[in-house]
Amino acid sequence: MGSLPDLEIPPPLTSRISTVVPATPRGDQNGAYQLNYMDLLMKLHYIRPVFFFNSEAVRGLSISDLKEPMFPLLDPYSHVSGRIRISESGRPFLKCNDAGVRIAESHCERSLQEWFDENGSCSFDGLVHDHVLGPDLGFSPLVFVKFTWFKCGGLSVGLSWAHVLGDAFSALNFITKWSQVLAGQAPPKSLQLPNHPEPKISPNSIYENPPTSIKRATIIGDYWLASSDSNVAIHSFHLTSKQLHQLVTIDATNKTKPSSYFEIISALVWKCIANTREDFGPKVVTVCKSTSNRAQNEFPTNDLVLSKIEVDVSVGKCDISDLANVIAEKNIVENHVMKKVVEQGEGKEDFIVYGANLTFVDLEEGDIYGVKLNGQKPIMANCTFRGVGDQGVVLVLPAPEDKEGDGNGRIVTVSLPKKELQKLKHKLEGEWGVDCASL
Incomplete structure (x- = not known):
């Protein structure tokens, strides 16, 4: 059976968790974001990229410096800091209520090289917050960003992104935008709504067939x-x-x-x-x-x-x-x-x-x-x-x-x-x- 994080057992790396909300409160303008069929298909999946930086790349940066860009970035990404709601019909949607994303900070007693030697780069244990939506969906953050400091001065940035928000390209774009704001670029004032054509249907595709891909x-x-x-x-x-x-x-x-x-x-x-x-x-x-x-x-x-x-x-x-x-x-x-x-x-x-x-x-x-x-x-x-x-x-x-x-x-x-x-x-x-x- 699938496993869930055991809230009674402390994680391998000690963490402090805080919340970041949009810089500009929406107030009474809280809206609803309707999820399409692909969002709902992906709702049980989570995207988890991790980025490793050496000590030179993070010299002079504090946790406050790393958190600060997230506030203005969440203004255009309003639904990212929202929460899941269930309509009267039973269909999930996103409430854009400025509830925020979670920021976790932890420290590792190993150097980056020691981590790689012991775990490799595909072992994310402790470097990405163990994030699953539920059991109370109305209080479950859709995004966690975790910063882990290594004893050599290096840093890992781990993102846990609920797939219901968007695919891996969207998740990578979001965390890239965060780093650009950290570097001094202004966050986008608004985001372009995608205008992509529907995928081309293959001639030998039969509409009535049950899909095998899900x-x-x-x-x-x-x-x-x-x-x-x-x-x-x-x-x-x-x-x-x-x-x-x-x-x-x-x-x-x-x-x-x-x-x-x-x-x-x-x-x-x-x-x-x-x-x-x-x-x-x-x-x-x-x-x-x-x-x-x-x-x-x-x-x-x-x-x-x-x-x-x-x-x-x-x-x-x-x-x-x-x-x-x-x-x-x-x-x-x-x-x-x-x-x-x-x-x-x-x-x-x-x-x-x-x-x-x-x-x-x-x-x-x-x-x-x-x-x-x-x-x-x-x-x-x-x-x-x-x-x-x-x-x-x-x-x-x-x-x-x-x-x-x-x-x-x-x-x-x-x-x-x-x-x-x-x-x-x-x-x-x-x-x-x-x-x-x-x-």
Whole structure:
């Protein structure tokens, strides 16, 4: 079953928690923000990026300095500091009531290097607030930002962002805006409402079919978190630009049009996972992408395209190039079907998306290194999702610039049941030479 934070056990890092509210009170102008079908589909998921900075990047900064930019930033982001309400019909919405976001400050008795040596960059225990909405939704903050000071003078910035507010691109944009205000830039006076076209429906998509990219969920008590039958673990590995070039070269020998890095990486991981299973599956996976480039000051939104990818052959025996081609060319968009399912249930039902099928999420264009302190990028950044289903999720993210200076690689962060994750690491290392040691 899924787990919840045990409020009786102190966290591994001691924390002080405070609240930041918009600089300009809304007063009687408190409004309601209506959640669309994609917001409601994602309500049981949480986005958790962490950014690591060395001591030089945070020299001279205090917790007051770090909190101060959040006050004016929340003025245009009014619904981010709101709270969930349930309408008379049972459909959730956001009340823009200036209740604020939570700021946590903690201290770690290890240096950054000691932390990396012991935990790697995909272990967020204690660096992101253990944040789940509920049991009293009316008092549950939608966002936590946690600052953890290390004994070497370094700092981690951990964000826990309720997915109901917007997708990973929106979460990264929000925390990047915070760092820009910290650097002296004025916060945006207002945010642009997204004006993106509806995802294009594939010709072979049948409207009446139930969507395979989501499944109904059983939640834990009054918490917005799905129960789970597996103990999902997380691991990240780094593919260098040289390794990516080799994979694309292999792919290009079988195709006239080379695949994107995301498609090649997804094909590689899909094949390796299939080879760890007796049935050489799964034969159906989900691909999650953003619909388009985001405007700089865009209102947070869940602007995602969810596609079903299906093959009728043994995945474990496929060439990576063939799988990459299927991912690129044979996707069936299911957004329109999912919208129908949510609206038929009047927005009251609970679903999971990440891990309903094995899910591949394209975050290659996510500006995870756009967060800067004193003009310096993080030495490492990563992102995970909470609330992942038993089939697992694979995130493809930008990596820091390679030491050789010949381009950027990719960070691949995988959430799978523990036994499957160990088999995947063994397969990647033994057959593909990927270094799966903790980052």
